[in-house]
Amino acid sequence: DTAVSQTPKYLVTQMGNDKSIKCEQNLGHDTMYWYKQDSKKFLKIMFSYNNKELIINETVPNRFSPKSPDKAHLNLHINSLELGDSAVYFCASSHGTGGHEKLFFGSGTQLSVL
């Protein structure tokens, strides 16, 4: 069983479209995250949710809107996609938010905006 699963694995779309990425974790963790990995492999946090509540919102355009229907799910909706949004997006989860918590990552969604 996959601990953190995200769909789709690949997403190719035109500029200006709206798309969503879904994430689910079956680890019983309280905290979920979205990370963006650019073409140079640099990983940067976008959002963090603890028990369905937003706790971190880094400097991310408001075209990106996370939604957590329950603590096992964290989806990412992106409006008006731009070329610069092309990247790999990783969902992750951790037991808590104390900082000394291992992150468990999904396998990523490669988004290509044409």
Place this chain on the structure above:
Amino acid sequence: GESVGLHLPTLSVQEGDNSIINCAYSNSASDYFIWYKQESGKGPQFIIDIRSNMDKRQGQRVTVLLNKTVKHLSLQIAATQPGDSAVYFCAETNYGQNFVFGPGTRLSVLP
């Protein structure tokens, strides 16, 4: 924002040799560090962690060394195998803060 480590370097080692991957971190307040391994097409996977009250920690074939004086972290992999080929990230945090990831090092294992 803060960054950890250098621009993505590549390390090539012969199969069976030991590998040493280095990471410089920037926040002297960081007290917890993790090494992650990312294979092609996959998400980062936890390898080993270390807290700031330690300077060395060993796992199976891996050892992490922490030098707080110079803010340096290293990952040693013994008897490197083809399956070790991946990008390796160090990440730092302090209590209540997010992890800050380094840009990673690509390890290539040569036959």
